[in-house]
Amino acid sequence: MAFAKCGDDLEACQTDIELGRAFQSTLAPTQLPGRASAKCADWPGCSGLGLFGDCCPSGNTMLGCCSASRRLASETMSRKGLTVDDTTLQYCAGRIPQTWPNFQAPLGSLRIFQAWNTAWPEEGREASWKGLAGFARANGVKILVGTPVTCEPAQDEKTWGWTKEFLRLLDPSHVMGLAIGNELELLYDHADQSCIKELWEGKRLWKIFQQRVAEFDEMGFKEIPVTSVFTAAILSGNPFTDVPGQALVNTFLRQALWKYKRRYAFTFNVYPYFDPNLHMNAGSSSDCSEAMARAVCWEGPQCLANAIMVAARHKMQQLTGRSEDLFWIGEIGWSSPRAQALHTDMRSCGAFSSLSTFEKRLDSTRLDSTTRLGQKRQNERRGLE
Known part of the structure; x- marks a missing residue:
């Protein structure tokens, strides 16, 4: 939302x-x-x-x-931010709230998935960028700037050019990080196999990542973290997924950490809402109260979001040998009304996507979950919601 x-x-x-x-x-x-x-x-x-x-x-x-x-209780809001959907970016980037909706707390960070989309009318982009950059400067907001990596190299280059144009409107104090690629481990499920092989086995992602970071540095952002955003699906590997023909995430992360060291930020999109392991209560075709409780809550090992983040932190430590690597949550949220992309058993449970459940999930973000992730650094950078 x-x-x-x-x-x-x-x-x-x-x-x-x-x-x-x-x-x-x-x-x-x-x-x-x-x-x-x-x-x-x-x-x-x-x-x-x-x-x-x-x-x-x-x-x-x-x-x-x-x-x-509605007014919800807030907790450590300075460590949280909002993802900006494409519609808002395209039509009203200058009208993002200065304070969190439903919370009495200032907004400190944003994430954009791309500076502009090749399918959008180009005449609107400069006004959008000026509005967003002006908002960031006026409110002291940092932006996690995303740039896509797809199976269309020409389009990727065009969007990267636009990304650089947008970055020129900002100084380093308003850039949280550069995110190169989003959920690429899932691309194999709906892309041509030759593209997947080139991206991973052919090291196209790694080459693009280095090129983008080099140009990012030339623009004066050498001290700003860099990342590629993945989902909890990569936790299935040892420590992260490395499956030829699908995704070689572990290999990529080793390369990125070797070259960029602690500048590289681990970023995960965490969505209990779409978890395929959620099912109806035993003997019911419409009651999902047990699964919903696990998906919405934060306190306790049974809570999905918390469990995913704890597992991610442990996997990160397994890979680097450190417990304090930079860890961002790129997305976490809920949907009401029901998302069209929801294809799990929860699609048949009306309560799961109800407004009351949405509010309960949003209200639960008041919990300072970082204290439960074994994170010792008090100044670790914020995640995005």
Whole structure:
């Protein structure tokens, strides 16, 4: 779920592309007569999602913003951040909230997956970048800047060129890190085998990684961490997955650590929401209360997110022999309404993707989970939620 601030008088605004699609079939935001009558009650679909209060017409039919009066307890928010969805980046990068939605805490860091997408109209990118860079400077925010690695080298080079253009708008104090590639260990499941072989066995990823970092350094970012983002799927290896024809992550990590040493940050996307090992309660086709409890909670070894992060830290130590390597959470979150990408048994459990479960999951982030991960460094850099 991504959020966008639509006005100084709104406490929090929620941007949801699925909600936006629902509005398109009824009443587009641009059709609303103005701020005075822009109420959630006037937008079909709001009440069913538990949204209420005032709405903010965004000027684009894919966006709909509603205030939410929920206030959740916060914990170590300075160590956390927000991932910026593509819709927000494309249409309202300058309207990201200065404070956490639903929390009384300033926003300190952001992650963007890419500076711009080749499928988007190019005329919008400079305005988006200026808005995002201006937001970072005005609020002291650091950005984890992502650049894709795909099976389309020409497009990768184009997006990398755009990434450098965006980076020129920032100074090192506003760059948290450079993330080269995202979840590449999963690419084999839907990409041509020749691409996968070239990427891993042919060392294309490692070559690109070094080239990108070298150019990043030339721009004045030599002291900024670098990373490639993976999922918990890589924990299946020893210590990380290394399967020819699929992904040679362990080999890549050894190379990156050898060359960049402690500058390299381990980054994981952690999503209990999509865990394929979650199933219905025994004898039920719709009750998932037991699995949901494990997916939502933080306290105790049975809690999935906590267990994944502990396992990741142990695997990192197995690889490097150190307990204090830089460890970031690139993404962690929940979805309500149900995500289209949810294909596990939980798809049949209405409570799993309900707004109340979403709120419970969000509220649980008040826990300072770093104290349970064996992390001794108090100044370890923040993760992103």
